[in-house]
Amino acid sequence: MIHSIITDIEGTTTPISFVHRVLFPYARERLAGFLAQSPDHPALADVPAPKLETLLGWIDRDEKITSLKTIQGEIWKQGYESGELQGEIYPDVPPTLRRWARAGIRLFVYSSGSVPAQKLLFGHTPEGDLTPLFQAYFDTRVGQKRDSSSYAAIARAIGGTPKETLFLSDVEAELDAAASAGLATCQLVRPQDAPVPSKQHKTASDFDGVAKAFGLPGA
Ligand SMILES: CSCCC(=O)C(=O)COP(=O)(O)O
Numbered sequence: 001m002i003h004s005i006i007t008d009i010e011g012t013t014t015p016i017s018f019v020h021r022v023l024f025p026y027a028r029e030r031l032a033g034f035l036a037q038s039p040d041h042p043a044l045a046d047v048p049a050p051k052l053e054t055l056l057g058w059i060d061r062d063e064k065i066t067s068l069k070t071i072q073g074e075i076w077k078q079g080y081e082s083g084e085l086q087g088e089i090y091p092d093v094p095p096t097l098r099r100w101a102r103a104g105i106r107l108f109v110y111s112s113g114s115v116p117a118q119k120l121l122f123g124h125t126p127e128g129d130l131t132p133l134f135q136a137y138f139d140t141r142v143g144q145k146r147d148s149s150s151y152a153a154i155a156r157a158i159g160g161t162p163k164e165t166l167f168l169s170d171v172e173a174e175l176d177a178a179a180s181a182g183l184a185t186c187q188l189v190r191p192q193d194a195p196v197p198s199k200q201h202k203t204a205s206d207f208d209g210v211a212k213a214f215g216l217p218g219a
């Protein structure tokens with residue numbers, strides 16, 4: 001019986017194209033301005049000089065480095081607050097999350113994006129503010145998403161039994177790490193994002209498929 005669900009963002013609730021073609025370029029284009037305006041921002045302390053080139057390289061290699069994720073989140077904040085950015089969510093996600101929350105299932109987010117960036121994305125969707133649906137948010141400060149210790153730490157933080165906690169992601173290595181920590185897992189195989197379907201984990205093409213696979217409230 002699943003009592004808690006932890007969801008990834010990119011490729012799971014949100015198209016990969018939105019992250020790579022909208023969010024990342026938005027931050028990349030404004031990075032030099034951010035460095036000029038906030039040279040003493042604490043997240044820059046861990047960035048080796050030359051800072052602009054280092055950060056641009058990290059973005060280009062899609063490095064999941066906490067200081068980069070913090071800085072991207074700071075830049076996206078201006079975009080969400082001005083209305084230039086709106087968080088893209090797959091249409092099956094909001095109604096299914098609402099059904100699960102109404103059934104008493106506790107909902108959490110774990111993404112490489114910073115917690116403030118996660119809240120901005122779910123707080124500014126075409127369906128309105130989805131943040132009240134989630135009990136807590138986790139990012140790389142808890143550990144990297146391919147390390148099983150990250151899932152063990154999240155499971156301890158949220159309480160309950162790991163096997164009654166379901167982790168949703170499109171990335172098999174993340175699901176392997178979560179399964180090693182004893183969590184139930186399901187791979188989202190979104191046709192638009194074209195991931196390689198796992199042979200080790202249950203798969204679903206949308207959140208309603210997750211509901212069917214685990215006997216949860218669905219459409
Ligand atoms: C918080 S939205 C931006 C997502 C992001 O920066 C990222 O690197 C995607 O990571 P995920 O762990 O959600 O695949």
Ligand SMILES: [Mg+2]
Nearest residue numbers: 008010011170
């Ligand atoms: Mg993902």
